[in-house]
Amino acid sequence: MHHPPADGMPLAAVDVRQLRKEFDGKAAVDGIDLTVPAGSFYGLVGPNGAGKTTSLSMITGLLRPDSGTVTVAGHDVWRDPYEAKHRIGILPDGLRLFERLSGRELLRYTGRLRQLPAHQTEERAAELLEVLGLTEAAGKMVVDYSTGMRKKIGMAAALLHNPPVLFLDEPFESVDPVSAETIREVLRQYTGTGSTVIFSSHVMELVSALCSHVAVMAAGRVVADGTLDEVRAGRTLGERFMELVGSPATKAKGGSLAWLGSSSG
Amino acid sequence: MVGVFVGLKVALLRSSLRRSRSRAVGFVLGTTAAVVGSCWTSVHLAGARSANEAADLTVLAFTGLAVAWLALPLSFGGGGDESADPTRLVVLPVRPRALITGATAAALVGPGPLCSLILVVGAAAGAARATGGSSAAAGAAVVASALMLLLCVIGSRAVLASFARALAGRRGKDAAALGGVLTAVGGYAAYLLLSTAGSGPQLPSFVVRVLRWTPPGWIADSIRAAAEGRAAVVLAETAAAVALTAVLMVWWHRSLNRLMTTVDASTAQAVRERGARSGTMARLLTSSRTLLIAHHQFTSFLRAPRHRMTLIAALAYALLFPVVCVPVGAKSPYVAVGGAWVFGLTAPGVLFAMDGSAIWSNIATLRTRAQARAELVGRMLPQMALIVPWVTATAVVVALLTRRGDQLAAALGLTFALLGLTFAIGMVISVYWPYPYPEDPFEVSAPGQNGGYHTANFVGTLLGLLAVSPFVVGAVVLEGSPHSWLLLPLGTAYGVLAVVITLRSMARRLHARAPEVLTALRAS
Numbered sequence: 001m002h003h004p005p006a007d008g009m010p011l012a013a014v015d016v017r018q019l020r021k022e023f024d025g026k027a028a029v030d031g032i033d034l035t036v037p038a039g040s041f042y043g044l045v046g047p048n049g050a051g052k053t054t055s056l057s058m059i060t061g062l063l064r065p066d067s068g069t070v071t072v073a074g075h076d077v078w079r080d081p082y083e084a085k086h087r088i089g090i091l092p093d094g095l096r097l098f099e100r101l102s103g104r105e106l107l108r109y110t111g112r113l114r115q116l117p118a119h120q121t122e123e124r125a126a127e128l129l130e131v132l133g134l135t136e137a138a139g140k141m142v143v144d145y146s147t148g149m150r151k152k153i154g155m156a157a158a159l160l161h162n163p164p165v166l167f168l169d170e171p172f173e174s175v176d177p178v179s180a181e182t183i184r185e186v187l188r189q190y191t192g193t194g195s196t197v198i199f200s201s202h203v204m205e206l207v208s209a210l211c212s213h214v215a216v217m218a219a220g221r222v223v224a225d226g227t228l229d230e231v232r233a234g235r236t237l238g239e240r241f242m243e244l245v246g247s248p249a250t251k252a253k254g255g256s257l258a259w260l261g262s263s264s265g
Numbered sequence: 266m267v268g269v270f271v272g273l274k275v276a277l278l279r280s281s282l283r284r285s286r287s288r289a290v291g292f293v294l295g296t297t298a299a300v301v302g303s304c305w306t307s308v309h310l311a312g313a314r315s316a317n318e319a320a321d322l323t324v325l326a327f328t329g330l331a332v333a334w335l336a337l338p339l340s341f342g343g344g345g346d347e348s349a350d351p352t353r354l355v356v357l358p359v360r361p362r363a364l365i366t367g368a369t370a371a372a373l374v375g376p377g378p379l380c381s382l383i384l385v386v387g388a389a390a391g392a393a394r395a396t397g398g399s400s401a402a403a404g405a406a407v408v409a410s411a412l413m414l415l416l417c418v419i420g421s422r423a424v425l426a427s428f429a430r431a432l433a434g435r436r437g438k439d440a441a442a443l444g445g446v447l448t449a450v451g452g453y454a455a456y457l458l459l460s461t462a463g464s465g466p467q468l469p470s471f472v473v474r475v476l477r478w479t480p481p482g483w484i485a486d487s488i489r490a491a492a493e494g495r496a497a498v499v500l501a502e503t504a505a506a507v508a509l510t511a512v513l514m515v516w517w518h519r520s521l522n523r524l525m526t527t528v529d530a531s532t533a534q535a536v537r538e539r540g541a542r543s544g545t546m547a548r549l550l551t552s553s554r555t556l557l558i559a560h561h562q563f564t565s566f567l568r569a570p571r572h573r574m575t576l577i578a579a580l581a582y583a584l585l586f587p588v589v590c591v592p593v594g595a596k597s598p599y600v601a602v603g604g605a606w607v608f609g610l611t612a613p614g615v616l617f618a619m620d621g622s623a624i625w626s627n628i629a630t631l632r633t634r635a636q637a638r639a640e641l642v643g644r645m646l647p648q649m650a651l652i653v654p655w656v657t658a659t660a661v662v663v664a665l666l667t668r669r670g671d672q673l674a675a676a677l678g679l680t681f682a683l684l685g686l687t688f689a690i691g692m693v694i695s696v697y698w699p700y701p702y703p704e705d706p707f708e709v710s711a712p713g714q715n716g717g718y719h720t721a722n723f724v725g726t727l728l729g730l731l732a733v734s735p736f737v738v739g740a741v742v743l744e745g746s747p748h749s750w751l752l753l754p755l756g757t758a759y760g761v762l763a764v765v766i767t768l769r770s771m772a773r774r775l776h777a778r779a780p781e782v783l784t785a786l787r788a789s
Contacts, residue, residue: 062625064780082632095787096623098561100568108547109561113630118551141568143435157626 012071013038013165013196014059019068021054028054030220031068036198036213038164041191043207043228044200045237046217047245052200053093055217056169059198060090073164089158091151093169093200099143103134103153106142107160114161121160128156132182147174155183159190166190168199172206184210204238218245266359270367274348274374296376303380307387311394319395320489321473326388327413327481330381334417338425339432348372351426355525361518369514372418381417385410389488396492405491405499409484412506416480416513423513426520439570480509554636558627558643565619566647571702572619576648579611580655587659596667598676599740601660605683608652609729613691614722616644618700622786628779637779638772641695645688645764656680675740675749678756683733685760689767690725694718696775701788732763 014036021029029051036042046052057063059070061077061084070077075084098106104125111121129135132152137145142153151171158166166187172180187210191197201207207214208228214237215225223244224231232240282289310322338349347353348371354364372378389406396402431437476482483502490498550557565572586607587600617624631637660680664673694700698717736756743749775782 060629062628062780062783064784085629085632088629090625090629092625094622095625095783096621098565098620098623098626100565101561105564109557110626110630112551112557113554113627115551118547121551 015071042198043211050217051220089163089166091168104138110157266363266367267370270371274371303383310387311390323388323392323485331481334421392488402492423517554639559646583608598660598664609687614694616695637776675752678752682756685763689763692771699785
């Protein structure tokens, strides 16, 4: 269910222009442009260190960019955070949760920060915990959760205020296959109603299976973006990715490491 | 293998210093101070006068060192020393005997063992010299020194390996963190007592007689026995100490084996369920972000050891400082001002530090200036709710004990003025130089991030004293006058005003700079 404006062009849920960030004189994100259509399932792929997490942090208002603009649901994240923050759900990577709260308390705390009515928070929290298979663990402190459980409770917190745009940084990392399928199902339902998901990953199969649109990042730049079919250009996403990013595996195909595997001992 | 292990230890030490210049400088200064301190103590131990006194001192010194070495791994784990980490040792493809030998050699390298060696040699030399300085006593002193150091190091590593599993779990770490704060507070209390009372600890003689029968006591006593020509006793005591060291080695090795062949069950522990909150409280917390933050801070004070440790230590320092000042001559409730000052050094400047990078969820929802103000007030309220009654009670009790009730009102006025200033300055420091607590609880702060915080804290302390000086002058002028009570309302108003004015501008700054606060706290 898209929301096309009058001229028939799809409305951008996220619009990023010339976004740039340097750390110690080295560009981590080097002037990227992204257009994420509303209702799309958008995959951000790239090798480690490509700038995915830095980009997502800047797009969600958690890290100030050196230059560039970010618009989410029509509101500039850095000029008008009052309107923008309200429309963003975030599951960051590499940042902690409040670990000394139980899963349910964490959702309650998030709901209160988001100024949701108490009864709505309770209802939604109970449903999210149930769907994500966390009801039994809801009374345990997050510090005692496994990595997969942390991703799931983080996702529940991100979804609690039903934002139109959801940003997930590596949502499937260290998540067991059953939980991953649960998360996928929740996200499919969420995008099915016109909401937008942007997530980063380096698992190509997952991105191919889930996404309608893809952007490939390498060394702080977007090297390809568009619909899944446009980006993979007739091949698998994995092959295309290796081609775009440059595969170090070819080095091993030459003469080096010739000694490997012939050991008799 | 000994060479490999010692090389590894040196390489680890060197690369940990390379991570930042301030670390390296801190390490060199700390080590120099510790070595100089050890030498000074050692010379005093060696110079003890009578034979009995020297022998007793040696027993005390040896026991103290042994206790310190055994307690250290329980409260500080490996102390950040990766070569001591038993879970890393077990994965090395090395045979057990070579592993234990190598790890022992590596454990003998570093500032800790060096200072211990200096102390042990001093104490042993004292015992040998005071008992006549015969060649037998000198020989026994050399053997005793070596044996004592080995016993300390091997015992410490055996304890560390044996408790590694327990300490690796979340609860073990929580318990160890509290052990750490007790050690720190105890050490501070001992330091204040020693430096103010001026005399050394006087232990009843039966304590020494009992300690003489513990393993460190055997080793210490063997020197006196050698000087007195009791060869059988020397042999028996030395043999017993060697046997104990061997047993500790076997225990260490067994623990390493067990670590390697059993699974980590720490995540399978039963955990407590956290109950739901009643209706009124829930409504209050939903309506006010300030109360929500304050409630959350209080919850983490109850549940998070790092948070609890920081505040308990701050409160303990705020109590100890005035209490220790009283017996040395400051017989006045004005000592409570010192308590407020010490508290100001520790807690108000780290308003966001205890949240760590988890603060992103607050920053992601921070939309208005009023919310930024709530973030600040909500974090200060629990600290104020603890420290204000705490220093008030201190001042009242001191006033009653010293019979200076006439000074109480003025002392409290001065205290509240200073407290208000420290919270005002703490807000500025928290917003501009947020302090990142490191991931590893055994490091004091994340590398390279803390310079600004420490400088700001130092400058802020001086500014605070400067800003409170009108009240100091007022207290001096009004001393003994019937109007000195005026300082209480004036000082309180001054403190409140300082907080309110600073709050306005800092809430504005926090609203604008919230992402920068998160950037600083990402390291934690």
